[in-house]
Each structure stands twice: as structure tokens, then as C-alpha cells.
């Protein structure tokens with residue numbers, strides 16, 4: 723396992739106020755965005771396996787009722803629709819979505835909770851969420867996971883056996899727009915061309931480890 727401790731021997735490129743605010747707020751969140759089937763979960767699974775205590779997922783909010791065994795604040799924050807709508811109006815959420823009549827969302831506070839534990843909060847979010855988080859003060863590291871082609875994306879989704887004909891077409895159609903956004907210069911800090919999974923993982927991991935070292939050099943405390 724890599725240690726994030728290292729000798730600081732690097733020109734400091736930020737301003738002193740950036741340094742103070744970054745060191746005080748904890749590790750920067752890490753956003754991984756990319757079309758469905760591009761391999762985000764696969765990359766994250768490997769990252770968690772290699773660094774079990776460095777990363778964390780934020781707890782989402784939902785208006786659906788808890789299932790047996792689900793705990794408030796652990797699996798989800800279970801809230802009423804009116805409370806959730808009030809919080810959204812109050813600009814407390816990074817992203818929200820509605821599935822089968824229930825609202826779901828990631829609050830800024832849930833991300834801060836992970837940061838305050840000295841962990842990097844991982845956010846697997848869609849384009850809309852990326853646009854939203856850019857407007858906050860969370861200062862995320864933004865990574866786009868780029869599949870080689872739409873045909874390969876289709877092949878991966880078919881092999882995963884998770885889609886109906888309808889959801890497959892929906893995902894592939896959305897992928898074209900997502901890729902155009904992902905490859906637009908300035909939208910992400912890093913693009914991973916996810917062709918071979920082993921090569922893609924090494925590129926992803928090396929980039930993330932390097933980012934964490936840079937933050938550590940700025941005085942950010944890690945778990």
C-alpha cells in the first residue's frame with residue numbers, strides 16, 4: 723500500500739487563502755462521471771479495495787420509506803417530501819433525482835461529513851450533478867471516464883445483463899451527449915480513456931494518489 727506521506731519538495735502554485743481554506747475543510751471530494759457502462763463502479767471498487775480507509779461515500783437523502791434493516795443516517799437519511807423540497811429550495815443539495823415517485827439526493831452537508839472524517843468523498847454523479855457541484859464551494863476533483871466507442875459501451879451493458887431494450891437505448895443515447903460534455907476542454911481535470919481496465923485503473927489510481935499528495939503538501943489532514 724502507498725503511503726501518502728512524502729517529503730514536500732514542490733513549488734506551491736496556489737494562493738495562501740486557497741491553502742488555508744483547503745487545509746481547513748478536509749480532503750477535496752472526488753467526482754467520477756461517465757456514461758452508464760463505462761466502468762465507473764469497476765474503477766471505484768478497485769480503488770476501495772486498494773485503499774480501504776482513504777475514501778468514503780456520502781449518505782444520500784430519500785423520501786422513500788426505509789426497508790427492513792435500513793437505518794436513518796447509515797443507509798440513507800429518510801425525510802419527508804416537504805422537508806426535502808424545503809432543503810432543495812434552500813440550496814442544500816448538489817444533485818437530486820426522482821425515481822418511481824420518490825426523491826433522492828446528495829446534500830452538501832453529507833459530503834462535508836465525509837471530509838471532516840479525513841476521507842475523500844467519492845461522488846459517482848451525472849453531468850447535471852457535475853454542473854451543480856461546480857457552483858458550490860466543495861472544490862471537487864473532476865474525472866471523466868471515457869469509453870472507447872458507443873458500440874463498446876453497448877457490448878459492456880449487454881454483457882452486464884442489466885438492461886431492457888428500452889433502458890439500453892436510453893443509456894446509449896444519453897452517452898453521446900455525456901461524452902461530448904466530458905471531452906469538452908475545461909469541464910474535467912482528468913479524462914481516463916477506459917479501454918483496457920487494468921491500464922485505465924492504473925491511470926486513475928496514479929492521478930488520484932498524486933492529487934492526494936498535493937493536498938497533503940498543502941496541509942490537508944487525511945484519515
Ligand SMILES: Nc1ncnc2c1ncn2[C@@H]1O[C@H](COP(=O)(O)OP(=O)(O)OP(=O)(O)O)[C@@H](O)[C@H]1O
Nearest residue numbers: 757758759760761762763764878882916917918919
Ligand atoms: N475497461 C473495460 N473493458 C471491458 N469491460 C469493462 C471495462 N470496464 C468495465 N467493464 C465491464 O462493463 C460493465 C459496466 O461496468 P460498470 O458497471 O463498472 O459501469 P458503470 O459506469 O459503473 O455503469 P452505471 O453508471 O450503469 O453504474 C461491467 O460488466 C464491467 O465488468
